[in-house]
Amino acid sequence: MDFYDKDLVSIRDLTKEQINYLLDQSEKMIPYAKGEKVKKVLDGKVLGNLFFEPSTRTKLSFESAAGRLGCTVIDVSEMSMTSMSKGETLADTIKMVDGYCDVIVLRHPHEGAARLAAKFSENPVINAGDGAGSHPTQTLLDLFTMRSAKGSLEGLNIVLVGDLKYGRTVHSLAEALTMFGAKLTLVAPESLQMPKDIYNHIVEKGCKPVKTAVLEDVIDQADVLYVTRIQKERFPDPAEYQKVAGTYRIGNAILREAKSDMIVMHPLPRLDEILPEVDDTQHAKYFEQAFNGVPVRMALLCAILGGDING
């Protein structure tokens, strides 16, 4: 499992074996991620958090993950207001930050930025989301949350609901799940269904996703209900938005149709896609999912920077 000094640009770069390895390592990180155990295996290392757009959860969980392991974080978030506004190219910014750290975590509004950064950086680059592109650590923490709750990813019945067209999260997740033989059900109005290229990709990989617009028809089969936000701006007609959003709003009523051990996930932040009443049920896993960003990113940092928590 050689991750040492390697970039992570897309979940597609990883084999099933590599993903399993990272999830196994993430499992071992849990007590360290909670601060119950301490082992500063990345002592003296420096991580460069280079965020060209805000992403609270991703940024904070990388900071927490690094800190737990003794790794210093330098924060280049205000970048866009300084060097970049002086006209510096992304390549120059990357080469500069590269000299100040051992690994770069890049968030950028434009697809392809992470691949470009990886080309210009001597140190490894972790893609923390680049526009419509990939966000592989989000996918890893989603997979980890499912595996932790259900014991295994193999053959799970996963229902993805909401905006499947613009939601980057569900694209990478759907692709990764096909590696594990998951059964996918894609619940969205036709106008927000999974884009053709992603759909075709997962079909080629052997997945036979079910498409529907009606959540009620499929929820009773679900092991995992993965909810995403539907953005008002996607709809020319506000009334149409209200109808769609209302249909997919998850509350205790619809959860009565679900298996008792079905889990509800959401990449957060949520607005009213999931009612607060769900928070106290056994189904709610979205805050645990957010926390899982820490052990997963700890495992990844250790793998890339060569820190051995087992040593």
Added chain:
Amino acid sequence: MDFYDKDLVSIRDLTKEQINYLLDQSEKMIPYAKGEKVKKVLDGKVLGNLFFEPSTRTKLSFESAAGRLGCTVIDVSEMSMTSMSKGETLADTIKMVDGYCDVIVLRHPHEGAARLAAKFSENPVINAGDGAGSHPTQTLLDLFTMRSAKGSLEGLNIVLVGDLKYGRTVHSLAEALTMFGAKLTLVAPESLQMPKDIYNHIVEKGCKPVKTAVLEDVIDQADVLYVTRIQKERFPDPAEYQKVAGTYRIGNAILREAKSDMIVMHPLPRLDEILPEVDDTQHAKYFEQAFNGVPVRMALLCAILGGDING
């Protein structure tokens, strides 16, 4: 003195014994707060600084306190511009940050926010000021500064001067001082005098505060002169503001009326409530007071997170 894993929302939550314990521990922290001694008893811990409004001194002294003890700080200050602006509730933000750290330090513009956060967070919450509400660590460092300078808090003659109506700092401080049998003198124009509920609370606790608008009448009795800023915006008539502000401006002239060992305190930042000429006198304690935020917050973090500097 069981502070382990407990919230600190209001100074009213603490007994006199608990306050004394924290001040004793703060005393021991001084050489560590100055970097003369190093003991990273919070190594591997993570503090979440969640500031919904700026507060330079509080934020920095928590960062310094944590750093001295080996505790990583993750900074959620720009929060309001990211997740919150996407419509996330405070409860959701708290539950998310909760997963990334071991203790949350919350500053919020609205009274009651800290109590709410403590309810939603599994980890302990320290209130770093919530609107007109409490700011208990400020009170602790004020008490610590007085005790360090005067040897004991018992029976001190404390003169509070300036804006006693809107100044949150002096409300909590007055309440806490009554526990220690302090004699309080409240110097303010009638329109800026201590609010009735606070006044009644301290009277109930056995304190018999003296009220006056004339500082000259009472300064010769003072052991401590606690100065607060009077904000121009409080006065409909600018001329009225000038008159009041001028009356309470502390310079060397009025200090000649004071005891030679009277100390002058101020929560900072100051404008012209205290003239720079005072800085070099033996009375000036406001910069030491600011520094005292570090040992006091170190003591509190150790108490809450279970770090033993004596061990």
Added chain:
Amino acid sequence: MDFYDKDLVSIRDLTKEQINYLLDQSEKMIPYAKGEKVKKVLDGKVLGNLFFEPSTRTKLSFESAAGRLGCTVIDVSEMSMTSMSKGETLADTIKMVDGYCDVIVLRHPHEGAARLAAKFSENPVINAGDGAGSHPTQTLLDLFTMRSAKGSLEGLNIVLVGDLKYGRTVHSLAEALTMFGAKLTLVAPESLQMPKDIYNHIVEKGCKPVKTAVLEDVIDQADVLYVTRIQKERFPDPAEYQKVAGTYRIGNAILREAKSDMIVMHPLPRLDEILPEVDDTQHAKYFEQAFNGVPVRMALLCAILGGDING
């Protein structure tokens, strides 16, 4: 070489011996600056980064340097938006931050701010650039880059090209280089030539600089070509700017006239003063120069705070 607890306000404060000592120490820091070796000799120390204007490279490299050595950084960058906007004086801000850290790194738009800060701070102050004033750590890293590439600073032929009038970097650098017997060539249009006071200072020190507006005439003699940006705003006539900027744009064509081991330096960020085609040549040293900020600042922090990497 007593730097312990001393300020560094201007490169003029240092003797040649002191500079050589710091460059020697910087050399030893290289493996630590790259994270190949770890020795947290500043464990438990706190550095206050007090930036009143943005300076990405300086700020990040101090953060990285501190982090590599175990020193916590507290970031007071947003200062201007908080206490200062409440009307606090620089003196008060300094005295406050002074209580929270062991060394202050100050960036300020006004010349003389660092000297003032050093006066008010009990802890040492490192000037990280104050307006048209000094930026001594930039000078040190420039000298270090030259010495690393050429083996010695003695008698080097240094060509400074671009805006020599407003570019603070080249002023301090020129002064420092005269201590080492460098031959200076000043290439700029007359309107952007070195200011008289700096020019006179270096002549007094025994340097006989050559002035010219034509880079082609002198490039073949250069050991080092130090390029700075020419700002459009300096020219009333845009056509005049284009002509000048075009003349000094460094590409592979003009580099064919240079010695094969001549190095090209630039304080960064660059716009189009140096074409990207130069990046892959043996001449390009500007990204290494940026990196060198880390070992140089590590050496300085150790010298001032008393951390012994050799111990």
